[in-house]
Amino acid sequence: MSSANPPETTNGANLGYGIAIAVGILVLISTIMLASYVCVRVKASGSDGGSDGGIDSATNGHQTLPEPTVVMVGLDKPIIESYPKLILGESKRLPRPNNDICSICLSEYLPKETIRYLPDCKHCFHADCIDEWLRMSATCPICRNSPVPSVVPTPVATPLSELVPLAFHAR
Numbered sequence: 001m002s003s004a005n006p007p008e009t010t011n012g013a014n015l016g017y018g019i020a021i022a023v024g025i026l027v028l029i030s031t032i033m034l035a036s037y038v039c040v041r042v043k044a045s046g047s048d049g050g051s052d053g054g055i056d057s058a059t060n061g062h063q064t065l066p067e068p069t070v071v072m073v074g075l076d077k078p079i080i081e082s083y084p085k086l087i088l089g090e091s092k093r094l095p096r097p098n099n100d101i102c103s104i105c106l107s108e109y110l111p112k113e114t115i116r117y118l119p120d121c122k123h124c125f126h127a128d129c130i131d132e133w134l135r136m137s138a139t140c141p142i143c144r145n146s147p148v149p150s151v152v153p154t155p156v157a158t159p160l161s162e163l164v165p166l167a168f169h170a171r
Contacts, residue, residue: 073136073137073138074134074135074136074137074138075134075135075138077135079134080130080131080134080135083116083117083118083119083130084116084117084119085114085115085116085127086114086115086116086117087112087113087114087115088109088110088111088112088113088114088115089111090111094109094115094117094124096122097122097123098117098122098123098124102124102125102126102129103123103125103141103142104125104126104129104130104133104141105126105129107126109124109126113126114126114127114128115127116130116131118130118140118145120140120145121140121142121143121145123140123141123142123143125141
């Protein structure tokens, strides 16, 4: 009997093909991402409306930047001042649903401190903390309700609520 050697496998060649395919896929994805980036940049620079790229002859050829737009997202001082304040007594009792710490600065309320509370949700904060918060954001830091008084009144009844439901009709 002759002893036959088992056929050699080509695992090394299969591994090489796998690596080549993985690298090829990565190169393809990178090329697509680079092409889309270039397209976006070209489109953005071409959307100036035919201008010369922001170069102004009055500024000796220097590029001028557009004026920044200021967006106010907080409340005005008169509105903030219209919210009620209270001076904390020795008992440090606050209206519900509050606890003993300010949720903005995370420090405990002390007697004789000025506390401001939001009328809709009754959440209390140090007056300085909530004033600064409301200048930047027009919502309560805890429940995210907006304490801004609504200019347009909400309708009491909707057109569908004026209709009589079908269950009330007798058969």
